Amino acid sequence: LDPEEFRIQAHKVVDFIADYYKRIEQFPVVSQVVPGYLQKSIPQDSVPNSPESLESILQDVRRYVVPGITHWQSPNFFAYFPASNSTAGLLGEMLGTAFNVVGFNWLSSPAVTELEMLVLDWFGEMLNLPKAFMFSGGCGGGGVLQGTTCEAILCTLVAARDMKLKEIGREKMSKLVVYGSDQTHMSLQKALQVAGFSLENFRVIKTTKSESFGLSPTSLKMAIQSDIQKGFVPLYLCATIGTTSTNAVDPLDSLCDIAQQNGIWVHVDAAYAGSACICPEFRHFMNGIEKANSFSLNAHKWFFSAPDCCCLWLKDSSALRNSLSVNPTYLKNRATDSGEVVDYKDWQITLSRRFRAMKLWVVMKSYGVANLRKFLRSHVKMAKIFEGLVERDERFEVAVPRNFGLVCFRLSLDEDQKSNMINLKLLEGINKTGRVYMTHAVVEGMYLIRFAVGGTMTEERHVVMAWKLVQEVAEKVLEGV
Ligand code: PLP
Numbered sequence: 001l002d003p004e005e006f007r008i009q010a011h012k013v014v015d016f017i018a019d020y021y022k023r024i025e026q027f028p029v030v031s032q033v034v035p036g037y038l039q040k041s042i043p044q045d046s047v048p049n050s051p052e053s054l055e056s057i058l059q060d061v062r063r064y065v066v067p068g069i070t071h072w073q074s075p076n077f078f079a080y081f082p083a084s085n086s087t088a089g090l091l092g093e094m095l096g097t098a099f100n101v102v103g104f105n106w107l108s109s110p111a112v113t114e115l116e117m118l119v120l121d122w123f124g125e126m127l128n129l130p131k132a133f134m135f136s137g138g139c140g141g142g143g144v145l146q147g148t149t150c151e152a153i154l155c156t157l158v159a160a161r162d163m164k165l166k167e168i169g170r171e172k173m174s175k176l177v178v179y180g181s182d183q184t185h186m187s188l189q190k191a192l193q194v195a196g197f198s199l200e201n202f203r204v205i206k207t208t209k210s211e212s213f214g215l216s217p218t219s220l221k222m223a224i225q226s227d228i229q230k231g232f233v234p235l236y237l238c239a240t241i242g243t244t245s246t247n248a249v250d251p252l253d254s255l256c257d258i259a260q261q262n263g264i265w266v267h268v269d270a271a272y273a274g275s276a277c278i279c280p281e282f283r284h285f286m287n288g289i290e291k292a293n294s295f296s297l298n299a300h301k302w303f304f305s306a307p308d309c310c311c312l313w314l315k316d317s318s319a320l321r322n323s324l325s326v327n328p329t330y331l332k333n334r335a336t337d338s339g340e341v342v343d344y345k346d347w348q349i350t351l352s353r354r355f356r357a358m359k360l361w362v363v364m365k366s367y368g369v370a371n372l373r374k375f376l377r378s379h380v381k382m383a384k385i386f387e388g389l390v391e392r393d394e395r396f397e398v399a400v401p402r403n404f405g406l407v408c409f410r411l412s413l414d415e416d417q418k419s420n421m422i423n424l425k426l427l428e429g430i431n432k433t434g435r436v437y438m439t440h441a442v443v444e445g446m447y448l449i450r451f452a453v454g455g456t457m458t459e460e461r462h463v464v465m466a467w468k469l470v471q472e473v474a475e476k477v478l479e480g481v
Contacts, residue, residue: 009054012054024071024075074437075455075457076458077458081244081272081302082452083306084454086367088304089306092305092358092361093359106342109355110341112344112355113342113343113344115355115361116144117135119364120145123278123360126278127286128283128286129295129313132290133313133314141314142313143313144317144344145357146308147308148310149310152310153267155320156236156267156293157178160293162323163319164235164265172233174198174201176232177203179224180202181204181205181215181240185240188238212400213245213400214249217254220255234259235264239268240268241268241285242403242404244271245441246400246448247272249285252268252285256292268292268295273302274296274297275303276404278372285403293314294315297311299360302454304375305360309359321347326346331345375456382458382460383404383407384402385464386451387409390467395412396411399448400443406451408449408451409449413481419446420446422481423449429477430449436469
Protein backbone atom coordinates (compact mmCIF):
# COMPACT_ATOMS: atom_id res chain seq x y z
CA LEU A 1 0.00 0.00 0.00
CA ASP A 2 1.64 3.20 -1.16
CA PRO A 3 0.28 6.10 0.92
CA GLU A 4 0.60 8.71 -1.83
CA GLU A 5 -1.02 6.47 -4.41
CA PHE A 6 -3.77 5.75 -1.89
CA ARG A 7 -4.33 9.48 -1.34
CA ILE A 8 -4.83 10.09 -5.07
CA GLN A 9 -7.12 7.11 -5.61
CA ALA A 10 -9.14 7.63 -2.44
CA HIS A 11 -9.95 11.19 -3.50
CA LYS A 12 -11.37 9.82 -6.72
CA VAL A 13 -13.50 7.32 -4.83
CA VAL A 14 -14.73 10.03 -2.47
CA ASP A 15 -15.70 12.13 -5.50
CA PHE A 16 -17.51 9.14 -6.93
CA ILE A 17 -19.44 8.65 -3.67
CA ALA A 18 -20.31 12.34 -3.35
CA ASP A 19 -21.58 12.37 -6.94
CA TYR A 20 -23.63 9.26 -6.24
CA TYR A 21 -25.34 10.94 -3.30
CA LYS A 22 -25.86 14.10 -5.34
CA ARG A 23 -27.60 12.16 -8.10
CA ILE A 24 -29.33 9.59 -5.91
CA GLU A 25 -32.84 10.88 -6.64
CA GLN A 26 -32.37 10.24 -10.35
CA PHE A 27 -32.24 6.48 -9.90
CA PRO A 28 -35.33 4.28 -9.56
CA VAL A 29 -35.44 3.54 -5.83
CA VAL A 30 -35.87 -0.20 -6.35
CA SER A 31 -33.44 -1.81 -8.73
CA GLN A 32 -35.12 -2.70 -12.02
CA VAL A 33 -32.81 -5.55 -13.03
CA VAL A 34 -33.86 -9.15 -13.58
CA PRO A 35 -32.26 -12.18 -11.87
CA GLY A 36 -28.90 -13.06 -13.39
CA TYR A 37 -28.51 -9.60 -14.94
CA LEU A 38 -24.90 -9.19 -13.89
CA GLN A 39 -23.65 -12.42 -15.36
CA LYS A 40 -25.35 -11.57 -18.62
CA SER A 41 -24.09 -8.00 -18.84
CA ILE A 42 -20.56 -8.08 -17.46
CA PRO A 43 -18.05 -8.54 -20.28
CA GLN A 44 -15.48 -10.70 -18.46
CA ASP A 45 -16.13 -14.29 -17.63
CA SER A 46 -12.96 -14.79 -15.61
CA VAL A 47 -10.63 -12.87 -13.28
CA PRO A 48 -8.73 -10.15 -15.14
CA ASN A 49 -5.17 -11.15 -15.86
CA SER A 50 -3.72 -7.66 -15.87
CA PRO A 51 -4.43 -4.66 -13.65
CA GLU A 52 -7.19 -2.24 -14.53
CA SER A 53 -7.22 1.47 -13.77
CA LEU A 54 -9.44 2.88 -11.04
CA GLU A 55 -11.22 4.91 -13.73
CA SER A 56 -12.14 1.77 -15.59
CA ILE A 57 -13.27 0.05 -12.39
CA LEU A 58 -15.44 3.01 -11.40
CA GLN A 59 -16.86 3.03 -14.90
CA ASP A 60 -17.86 -0.62 -14.38
CA VAL A 61 -19.37 0.21 -11.00
CA ARG A 62 -21.45 2.87 -12.72
CA ARG A 63 -22.42 0.61 -15.60
CA TYR A 64 -22.95 -2.76 -13.91
CA VAL A 65 -23.29 -2.30 -10.17
CA VAL A 66 -25.41 0.83 -9.78
CA PRO A 67 -28.32 -0.57 -11.87
CA GLY A 68 -28.45 -3.53 -9.49
CA ILE A 69 -28.56 -1.35 -6.40
CA THR A 70 -31.79 -0.69 -4.53
CA HIS A 71 -31.06 2.76 -3.19
CA TRP A 72 -31.52 2.49 0.55
CA GLN A 73 -30.07 5.97 0.97
CA SER A 74 -32.54 7.55 -1.42
CA PRO A 75 -34.75 10.13 0.30
CA ASN A 76 -37.64 8.26 -1.30
CA PHE A 77 -36.83 4.95 0.36
CA PHE A 78 -39.60 4.19 2.85
CA ALA A 79 -39.36 0.40 2.88
CA TYR A 80 -38.49 -2.09 5.66
CA PHE A 81 -36.74 0.03 8.28
CA PRO A 82 -34.26 2.73 7.39
CA ALA A 83 -30.54 2.06 7.16
CA SER A 84 -29.75 5.64 7.99
CA ASN A 85 -26.27 6.62 6.96
CA SER A 86 -24.60 9.95 7.60
CA THR A 87 -21.44 11.84 6.75
CA ALA A 88 -20.02 11.07 10.19
CA GLY A 89 -21.06 7.41 9.94
CA LEU A 90 -19.36 7.04 6.58
CA LEU A 91 -16.20 8.78 7.68
CA GLY A 92 -16.09 6.76 10.89
CA GLU A 93 -16.50 3.56 8.88
CA MET A 94 -13.64 4.69 6.66
CA LEU A 95 -11.37 5.36 9.63
CA GLY A 96 -12.23 2.09 11.33
CA THR A 97 -11.57 0.17 8.13
CA ALA A 98 -8.35 2.06 7.44
CA PHE A 99 -6.66 0.76 10.59
CA ASN A 100 -7.65 -2.72 9.45
CA VAL A 101 -7.13 -4.30 12.83
CA VAL A 102 -8.74 -7.46 14.15
CA GLY A 103 -9.62 -6.66 17.73
CA PHE A 104 -10.55 -10.05 19.11
CA ASN A 105 -8.94 -9.43 22.48
CA TRP A 106 -7.70 -6.36 24.32
CA LEU A 107 -4.06 -6.95 23.36
CA SER A 108 -4.79 -7.30 19.65
CA SER A 109 -5.69 -3.58 19.66
CA PRO A 110 -6.49 -2.00 23.00
CA ALA A 111 -8.23 0.97 21.36
CA VAL A 112 -10.76 -1.28 19.61
CA THR A 113 -11.88 -2.74 22.92
CA GLU A 114 -11.70 0.38 25.03
CA LEU A 115 -13.43 2.61 22.50
CA GLU A 116 -16.20 0.03 22.21
CA MET A 117 -16.64 -0.01 25.98
CA LEU A 118 -16.74 3.76 25.98
CA VAL A 119 -19.30 4.22 23.18
CA LEU A 120 -21.58 1.58 24.65
CA ASP A 121 -21.50 3.32 28.01
CA TRP A 122 -22.14 6.67 26.27
CA PHE A 123 -25.06 5.16 24.35
CA GLY A 124 -26.34 3.63 27.59
CA GLU A 125 -26.17 7.05 29.18
CA MET A 126 -28.16 8.61 26.30
CA LEU A 127 -30.80 5.90 26.69
CA ASN A 128 -30.88 6.34 30.44
CA LEU A 129 -30.15 2.62 30.74
CA PRO A 130 -29.78 1.46 34.32
CA LYS A 131 -26.14 1.52 35.42
CA ALA A 132 -26.29 -2.24 35.87
CA PHE A 133 -26.03 -2.57 32.05
CA MET A 134 -22.92 -0.44 31.83
CA PHE A 135 -19.23 -0.96 32.49
CA SER A 136 -19.26 2.18 34.63
CA GLY A 137 -21.82 0.45 36.87
CA GLY A 138 -18.98 -1.80 38.03
CA CYS A 139 -21.24 -4.80 38.69
CA GLY A 140 -20.40 -7.04 35.75
CA GLY A 141 -22.66 -5.34 33.24
CA GLY A 142 -21.59 -3.89 29.92
CA GLY A 143 -22.11 -3.72 26.20
CA VAL A 144 -20.69 -5.20 23.05
CA LEU A 145 -21.07 -4.42 19.35
CA GLN A 146 -22.41 -7.42 17.51
CA GLY A 147 -22.92 -7.57 13.77
CA THR A 148 -26.69 -7.95 13.83
CA THR A 149 -29.65 -8.53 16.12
CA CYS A 150 -29.74 -12.16 14.96
CA GLU A 151 -26.32 -12.62 16.57
CA ALA A 152 -27.31 -10.72 19.72
CA ILE A 153 -30.36 -12.93 20.23
CA LEU A 154 -28.42 -16.11 19.52
CA CYS A 155 -25.66 -15.17 21.97
CA THR A 156 -28.04 -14.25 24.78
CA LEU A 157 -30.16 -17.34 24.18
CA VAL A 158 -27.09 -19.53 24.46
CA ALA A 159 -26.02 -17.73 27.64
CA ALA A 160 -29.47 -18.23 29.18
CA ARG A 161 -29.57 -21.88 28.05
CA ASP A 162 -26.21 -22.75 29.61
CA MET A 163 -26.96 -20.93 32.83
CA LYS A 164 -30.23 -22.82 33.22
CA LEU A 165 -28.78 -26.18 32.25
CA LYS A 166 -26.04 -25.71 34.81
CA GLU A 167 -28.78 -25.38 37.39
CA ILE A 168 -31.09 -28.20 36.24
CA GLY A 169 -28.74 -30.56 34.39
CA ARG A 170 -27.73 -30.83 30.73
CA GLU A 171 -30.04 -33.79 30.18
CA LYS A 172 -33.03 -31.45 30.60
CA MET A 173 -32.32 -29.52 27.39
CA SER A 174 -35.50 -30.82 25.76
CA LYS A 175 -37.54 -29.33 28.61
CA LEU A 176 -36.48 -25.72 28.04
CA VAL A 177 -39.15 -23.44 26.63
CA VAL A 178 -38.75 -20.11 24.86
CA TYR A 179 -41.42 -17.41 24.51
CA GLY A 180 -42.12 -14.73 21.96
CA SER A 181 -45.15 -13.36 20.19
CA ASP A 182 -46.42 -13.81 16.66
CA GLN A 183 -44.86 -10.37 16.04
CA THR A 184 -41.39 -11.27 17.33
CA HIS A 185 -38.76 -10.98 14.63
CA MET A 186 -37.70 -14.20 12.92
CA SER A 187 -34.26 -13.72 14.53
CA LEU A 188 -35.58 -15.63 17.53
CA GLN A 189 -36.63 -18.65 15.52
CA LYS A 190 -33.30 -18.64 13.71
CA ALA A 191 -31.46 -18.51 17.03
CA LEU A 192 -33.51 -21.46 18.30
CA GLN A 193 -32.66 -23.48 15.22
CA VAL A 194 -28.96 -22.72 15.55
CA ALA A 195 -28.86 -23.31 19.30
CA GLY A 196 -30.34 -26.78 19.07
CA PHE A 197 -33.87 -26.13 20.31
CA SER A 198 -36.85 -28.00 18.97
CA LEU A 199 -39.38 -25.56 17.53
CA GLU A 200 -41.97 -27.51 19.50
CA ASN A 201 -40.54 -25.77 22.56
CA PHE A 202 -41.09 -22.34 21.07
CA ARG A 203 -44.27 -20.69 22.32
CA VAL A 204 -45.48 -18.15 19.79
CA ILE A 205 -48.10 -16.18 21.67
CA LYS A 206 -50.86 -14.71 19.57
CA THR A 207 -51.34 -10.95 19.61
CA THR A 208 -54.45 -9.02 18.63
CA LYS A 209 -55.32 -5.71 17.02
CA SER A 210 -57.29 -4.75 20.12
CA GLU A 211 -54.01 -4.85 22.09
CA SER A 212 -52.14 -3.07 19.30
CA PHE A 213 -50.21 -6.28 18.59
CA GLY A 214 -48.30 -6.09 21.88
CA LEU A 215 -47.61 -9.30 23.82
CA SER A 216 -50.27 -9.73 26.49
CA PRO A 217 -48.87 -10.41 29.98
CA THR A 218 -51.96 -12.51 30.76
CA SER A 219 -51.35 -14.73 27.75
CA LEU A 220 -47.69 -15.08 28.70
CA LYS A 221 -48.61 -16.03 32.25
CA MET A 222 -51.08 -18.64 31.04
CA ALA A 223 -48.55 -20.15 28.64
CA ILE A 224 -45.93 -20.36 31.39
CA GLN A 225 -48.33 -21.95 33.86
CA SER A 226 -49.40 -24.52 31.32
CA ASP A 227 -45.77 -25.35 30.50
CA ILE A 228 -44.80 -25.73 34.14
CA GLN A 229 -47.75 -28.05 34.72
CA LYS A 230 -46.54 -30.21 31.85
CA GLY A 231 -43.02 -30.41 33.30
CA PHE A 232 -41.37 -27.88 30.99
CA VAL A 233 -38.83 -25.32 32.18
CA PRO A 234 -39.43 -21.70 31.09
CA LEU A 235 -36.15 -20.25 29.87
CA TYR A 236 -36.18 -17.14 27.71
CA LEU A 237 -38.52 -14.40 26.56
CA CYS A 238 -37.83 -12.08 23.67
CA ALA A 239 -39.83 -8.89 24.12
CA THR A 240 -39.86 -6.23 21.43
CA ILE A 241 -39.91 -2.46 21.42
CA GLY A 242 -41.02 -1.64 17.88
CA THR A 243 -41.98 -4.84 16.09
CA THR A 244 -41.07 -5.24 12.45
CA SER A 245 -44.58 -5.37 11.02
CA THR A 246 -46.27 -2.53 12.88
CA ASN A 247 -43.87 -1.11 15.49
CA ALA A 248 -45.89 -2.59 18.34
CA VAL A 249 -44.37 -2.29 21.79
CA ASP A 250 -44.59 -5.16 24.24
CA PRO A 251 -45.50 -4.03 27.80
CA LEU A 252 -42.07 -4.62 29.21
CA ASP A 253 -42.71 -3.78 32.84
CA SER A 254 -45.47 -6.37 33.35
CA LEU A 255 -43.77 -8.99 31.16
CA CYS A 256 -40.54 -8.67 33.15
CA ASP A 257 -42.40 -9.14 36.44
CA ILE A 258 -43.87 -12.40 35.20
CA ALA A 259 -40.54 -13.51 33.77
CA GLN A 260 -38.70 -12.74 37.00
CA GLN A 261 -41.18 -14.77 39.02
CA ASN A 262 -40.42 -17.72 36.77
CA GLY A 263 -36.67 -17.45 36.39
CA ILE A 264 -36.90 -16.46 32.73
CA TRP A 265 -34.16 -14.51 30.94
CA VAL A 266 -35.70 -11.46 29.23
CA HIS A 267 -34.06 -10.11 26.12
CA VAL A 268 -35.43 -6.85 24.77
CA ASP A 269 -35.15 -6.44 21.02
CA ALA A 270 -35.40 -2.77 20.10
CA ALA A 271 -33.62 -3.18 16.77
CA TYR A 272 -35.24 -0.20 15.08
CA ALA A 273 -37.06 1.79 17.74
CA GLY A 274 -34.37 1.67 20.42
CA SER A 275 -32.54 4.65 18.94
CA ALA A 276 -35.60 6.87 19.38
CA CYS A 277 -35.49 6.14 23.12
CA ILE A 278 -32.58 8.59 23.47
CA CYS A 279 -35.35 11.21 23.25
CA PRO A 280 -36.96 11.58 26.69
CA GLU A 281 -40.47 11.55 25.18
CA PHE A 282 -39.91 7.98 23.88
CA ARG A 283 -38.01 6.62 26.88
CA HIS A 284 -41.21 5.42 28.59
CA PHE A 285 -41.38 2.59 26.03
CA MET A 286 -38.38 1.13 27.86
CA ASN A 287 -40.00 1.24 31.29
CA GLY A 288 -39.21 -2.00 33.08
CA ILE A 289 -35.85 -2.42 31.33
CA GLU A 290 -34.17 -2.54 34.75
CA LYS A 291 -35.77 -5.98 35.23
CA ALA A 292 -34.59 -7.37 31.86
CA ASN A 293 -31.36 -9.31 31.37
CA SER A 294 -30.28 -7.96 28.01
CA PHE A 295 -31.20 -5.24 25.54
CA SER A 296 -30.21 -4.63 21.94
CA LEU A 297 -30.71 -2.14 19.15
CA ASN A 298 -29.31 -1.73 15.67
CA ALA A 299 -27.31 1.46 15.27
CA HIS A 300 -27.27 0.57 11.58
CA LYS A 301 -31.01 1.04 11.41
CA TRP A 302 -31.77 4.42 12.92
CA PHE A 303 -28.57 5.72 14.41
CA PHE A 304 -26.76 7.10 11.37
CA SER A 305 -24.19 4.31 11.11
CA ALA A 306 -23.57 1.78 8.38
CA PRO A 307 -24.16 -1.94 8.93
CA ASP A 308 -23.14 -3.93 10.75
CA CYS A 309 -23.60 -2.35 14.15
CA CYS A 310 -25.86 -3.97 16.72
CA CYS A 311 -25.45 -2.67 20.26
CA LEU A 312 -26.05 -5.32 22.91
CA TRP A 313 -26.03 -4.64 26.65
CA LEU A 314 -26.15 -7.22 29.42
CA LYS A 315 -26.53 -6.92 33.15
CA ASP A 316 -24.50 -10.06 33.79
CA SER A 317 -21.88 -10.35 31.10
CA SER A 318 -20.34 -13.38 32.81
CA ALA A 319 -23.28 -15.50 31.60
CA LEU A 320 -22.31 -14.67 28.03
CA ARG A 321 -18.62 -15.24 28.62
CA ASN A 322 -19.20 -18.57 30.33
CA SER A 323 -20.92 -19.80 27.18
CA LEU A 324 -18.73 -18.25 24.54
CA SER A 325 -15.16 -18.13 25.77
CA VAL A 326 -12.57 -20.46 24.35
CA ASN A 327 -8.95 -19.88 25.27
CA PRO A 328 -6.38 -21.56 23.04
CA THR A 329 -2.72 -21.29 24.04
CA TYR A 330 -1.85 -19.23 20.98
CA LEU A 331 -3.99 -16.38 22.30
CA LYS A 332 -2.63 -16.53 25.86
CA ASN A 333 -1.29 -13.18 27.05
CA ARG A 334 -0.55 -11.29 30.25
CA ALA A 335 -3.36 -8.76 29.84
CA THR A 336 -5.98 -11.51 29.67
CA ASP A 337 -4.38 -13.36 32.57
CA SER A 338 -4.47 -10.21 34.69
CA GLY A 339 -8.28 -10.25 34.51
CA GLU A 340 -8.21 -6.49 34.07
CA VAL A 341 -9.27 -6.36 30.45
CA VAL A 342 -12.29 -7.19 28.31
CA ASP A 343 -11.63 -9.70 25.55
CA TYR A 344 -14.56 -9.27 23.22
CA LYS A 345 -13.97 -12.61 21.50
CA ASP A 346 -15.70 -14.06 24.59
CA TRP A 347 -18.80 -11.93 24.02
CA GLN A 348 -19.62 -13.04 20.48
CA ILE A 349 -19.72 -15.99 18.09
CA THR A 350 -16.72 -15.17 15.94
CA LEU A 351 -13.12 -14.57 16.82
CA SER A 352 -12.24 -11.82 14.33
CA ARG A 353 -14.11 -8.58 14.72
CA ARG A 354 -14.27 -5.22 13.00
CA PHE A 355 -13.51 -1.85 14.57
CA ARG A 356 -17.19 -0.98 14.72
CA ALA A 357 -16.90 1.42 17.63
CA MET A 358 -15.06 3.97 15.51
CA LYS A 359 -18.11 4.90 13.44
CA LEU A 360 -20.34 5.18 16.50
CA TRP A 361 -17.78 7.35 18.25
CA VAL A 362 -17.46 9.65 15.24
CA VAL A 363 -21.27 9.86 14.94
CA MET A 364 -21.69 10.72 18.61
CA LYS A 365 -18.86 13.27 18.60
CA SER A 366 -19.75 14.89 15.27
CA TYR A 367 -23.41 15.46 16.02
CA GLY A 368 -23.75 15.47 19.80
CA VAL A 369 -26.79 14.23 21.65
CA ALA A 370 -28.86 17.35 20.99
CA ASN A 371 -28.56 17.00 17.21
CA LEU A 372 -29.04 13.24 17.24
CA ARG A 373 -32.32 13.79 19.06
CA LYS A 374 -33.22 16.52 16.59
CA PHE A 375 -32.67 14.20 13.60
CA LEU A 376 -34.77 11.42 15.12
CA ARG A 377 -37.55 13.84 16.01
CA SER A 378 -37.56 15.24 12.49
CA HIS A 379 -38.18 11.74 11.11
CA VAL A 380 -41.02 11.17 13.54
CA LYS A 381 -42.46 14.57 12.62
CA MET A 382 -42.41 13.61 8.93
CA ALA A 383 -44.14 10.32 9.76
CA LYS A 384 -46.79 12.33 11.62
CA ILE A 385 -47.27 14.55 8.57
CA PHE A 386 -47.78 11.47 6.40
CA GLU A 387 -50.17 10.03 8.96
CA GLY A 388 -52.17 13.28 8.89
CA LEU A 389 -52.40 13.12 5.09
CA VAL A 390 -53.68 9.54 5.27
CA GLU A 391 -56.26 10.50 7.88
CA ARG A 392 -57.55 13.38 5.77
CA ASP A 393 -58.39 11.10 2.84
CA GLU A 394 -61.52 9.16 3.73
CA ARG A 395 -60.70 6.32 1.32
CA PHE A 396 -57.75 5.40 3.55
CA GLU A 397 -57.15 4.41 7.13
CA VAL A 398 -54.16 4.35 9.45
CA ALA A 399 -54.28 0.64 10.19
CA VAL A 400 -52.55 0.59 13.59
CA PRO A 401 -51.55 3.34 16.01
CA ARG A 402 -48.20 4.91 15.12
CA ASN A 403 -45.51 4.85 17.79
CA PHE A 404 -42.33 6.03 16.02
CA GLY A 405 -41.45 6.77 12.38
CA LEU A 406 -43.51 4.01 10.79
CA VAL A 407 -47.01 4.60 9.42
CA CYS A 408 -49.08 1.52 8.55
CA PHE A 409 -51.94 2.43 6.26
CA ARG A 410 -54.35 0.94 3.77
CA LEU A 411 -57.30 1.64 1.52
CA SER A 412 -60.25 0.71 3.69
CA LEU A 413 -62.81 -1.38 1.90
CA ASP A 414 -65.67 -3.31 3.45
CA GLU A 415 -64.67 -6.76 2.40
CA ASP A 416 -61.41 -8.07 3.95
CA GLN A 417 -60.43 -10.39 1.14
CA LYS A 418 -61.03 -7.78 -1.54
CA SER A 419 -59.37 -5.11 0.55
CA ASN A 420 -56.18 -7.15 0.81
CA MET A 421 -56.08 -7.68 -2.93
CA ILE A 422 -56.65 -4.01 -3.69
CA ASN A 423 -53.98 -2.90 -1.23
CA LEU A 424 -51.52 -5.38 -2.70
CA LYS A 425 -52.26 -3.93 -6.14
CA LEU A 426 -51.85 -0.44 -4.76
CA LEU A 427 -48.43 -1.21 -3.31
CA GLU A 428 -47.29 -2.92 -6.49
CA GLY A 429 -48.45 0.07 -8.50
CA ILE A 430 -46.66 2.51 -6.21
CA ASN A 431 -43.36 0.62 -6.33
CA LYS A 432 -43.58 0.02 -10.07
CA THR A 433 -43.19 3.74 -10.66
CA GLY A 434 -39.65 3.53 -9.26
CA ARG A 435 -40.23 6.88 -7.57
CA VAL A 436 -40.53 5.52 -4.03
CA TYR A 437 -40.19 2.21 -2.28
CA MET A 438 -42.56 0.97 0.44
CA THR A 439 -43.13 -2.53 1.78
CA HIS A 440 -46.03 -4.42 3.32
CA ALA A 441 -46.99 -6.49 6.34
CA VAL A 442 -49.87 -8.80 7.11
CA VAL A 443 -51.26 -8.78 10.64
CA GLU A 444 -54.38 -10.65 11.75
CA GLY A 445 -55.01 -11.39 8.08
CA MET A 446 -54.94 -7.67 7.25
CA TYR A 447 -52.64 -6.54 4.45
CA LEU A 448 -51.16 -3.14 5.16
CA ILE A 449 -48.63 -0.84 3.56
CA ARG A 450 -45.69 0.26 5.67
CA PHE A 451 -44.26 3.75 5.25
CA ALA A 452 -41.06 4.03 7.29
CA VAL A 453 -39.38 7.43 7.54
CA GLY A 454 -35.74 7.56 8.63
CA GLY A 455 -33.56 8.30 5.63
CA THR A 456 -30.94 10.93 6.38
CA MET A 457 -31.73 12.76 3.15
CA THR A 458 -35.52 12.59 3.46
CA GLU A 459 -37.27 15.94 3.72
CA GLU A 460 -40.90 16.92 4.11
CA ARG A 461 -41.24 17.43 0.35
CA HIS A 462 -40.36 13.76 -0.26
CA VAL A 463 -43.04 12.64 2.16
CA VAL A 464 -45.65 14.88 0.54
CA MET A 465 -44.62 13.67 -2.93
CA ALA A 466 -44.90 10.05 -1.75
CA TRP A 467 -48.44 10.68 -0.52
CA LYS A 468 -49.45 12.34 -3.80
CA LEU A 469 -48.14 9.30 -5.62
CA VAL A 470 -50.13 6.97 -3.35
CA GLN A 471 -53.27 8.95 -4.17
CA GLU A 472 -52.56 8.91 -7.91
CA VAL A 473 -52.03 5.16 -7.99
CA ALA A 474 -55.03 4.58 -5.70
CA GLU A 475 -57.23 6.46 -8.12
CA LYS A 476 -56.27 4.07 -10.91
CA VAL A 477 -56.57 0.97 -8.75
CA LEU A 478 -59.99 1.99 -7.48
CA GLU A 479 -61.23 2.67 -11.01
CA GLY A 480 -61.19 -1.05 -11.66
CA VAL A 481 -63.11 -1.94 -8.46
N1 PLP B 1 -35.60 -7.37 15.31
C1 PLP B 1 -36.41 -6.47 14.75
C2 PLP B 1 -37.55 -5.89 15.57
C3 PLP B 1 -36.21 -6.08 13.43
O1 PLP B 1 -37.07 -5.22 12.86
C4 PLP B 1 -35.14 -6.63 12.71
C5 PLP B 1 -34.91 -6.24 11.31
O2 PLP B 1 -35.59 -5.48 10.71
C6 PLP B 1 -34.31 -7.56 13.33
C7 PLP B 1 -34.57 -7.90 14.64
C8 PLP B 1 -33.18 -8.21 12.60
O3 PLP B 1 -32.08 -7.42 12.60
P1 PLP B 1 -30.68 -7.95 12.03
O4 PLP B 1 -30.80 -7.92 10.55
O5 PLP B 1 -29.72 -6.96 12.56
O6 PLP B 1 -30.46 -9.32 12.55
